[in-house]
Amino acid sequence: MSETMTLVAPERQGRRTSIDPAARPGGAGRGRRTAARIVLYVVLVVAAAAMLTPFFWMVMSSLKEANAVFSVPIRWIPEMFVWENYVDIWTRSDILTWIRNTLVLSVTVTALQVLTGSFAAYGFSRIRFPGRDALFLLYVGTIAVPWQSYMIPQFILLSNAQVANTLWSIILLQAFGAFGVFLMKQFYETVPEDLSEAARLDGLSEYGIWRRIMLPLSVPAIASLSLLTFVNTWNDYLGPLIYLRDPSLWTMQLGLKNFVSSLYDVDYGVLFAGLTISVVPIAIVFLLGQRYFVEGIATSGMKG
Structure with missing residues (x-):
């Protein structure tokens, strides 16, 4: 009987230590929520950048020379700030x-x-x-x-x-x-x-x-x-x-x-x-x- 218990106990302990953290209750849900939050932040950052780009271009254009405002390709930062x-x-x-x-x-x-x-x-x-x-x-x-x-x-x-x-x-x-x-x-x-x-x-x-x-x-x-x-x-x-x-x-x-x-x-x-x-x-x-x-x-x- 004692030999049987000594053989079964290590096997059970091995099973307990091999549990995947993602398989624990709530583990997969937390991972999905974290991923969704990251995606949401990325979308918000991209949307904010898209909305602020025209304002940034307007401010930078106010510091350019007249001929440099609509230059091709666009120069986002003026070579010389015309205050x-x-x-x-x-x-x-x-x-x-x-x-x-x-x-x-x-x-x-x-x-x-x-x-x-x-x-x-x-x-x-x-x-x-x-x-x-x-x-x-x-x-x-x-x-x-x-x-x-x-x-x-x-x-x-x-x-x-x-x-x-x-x-x-x-x-x-x-x-x-x-x-x-x-x-x-x-x-x-x-x-x-x-x-x-x-x-x-x-x-x-x-x-x-x-x-x-x-x-x-x-x-x-x-x-x-x-x-x-x-x-x-x-x-x-x-x-x-x-x-x-x-x-x-x-x-x-x-x-x-x-x-x-x-x-x-x-x-x-x-x-x-x-x-x-x-x-x-x-x-x-x-x-x-x-x-x-x-x-x-x-x-x-x-x-x-």
């Missing part, structure tokens, strides 16, 4: 006025859209009145209507109101937005109704509930709406092209376009320097609010 392009765009154009006008429009329109959008969204999400849902669907449906289909009667209306060729025309055009109402309403519906009911029992008016409860809780949604509105207003070209004829009212996009048109021989290095300057404010705003932007977009599509 004078940034000096020329400041001295040869009225870029400071363009930046000031664009900044005034972007900040004003963003503040008004956040104010009107959040206030209207509170009414659609918390106030019950006949035809509320139908009115909301009708209002949100205007997002699908292209602006080109009604910009002529809109221009006639603002011209008769004596606000054409002023910054007020752009401000009045974009002070209200259906997308902002939709975004804020979706976020408000994630806030429990019990908070509003408790506030009403404490004597708060609907305006007080909106200002003291809903607005502080909706910081991510407000940041998302602010970022999207700021970027759209800053990059707007068609609106200023139609309404702003005075050169002292030109925005960044309109000013750069007219600056290029006024040159007999386009200096693309100077042009790309102006384009790089125009991107800087948007990049700063996005970097400061990206955390709230992602959170607001993620939570605005949730209910309950």
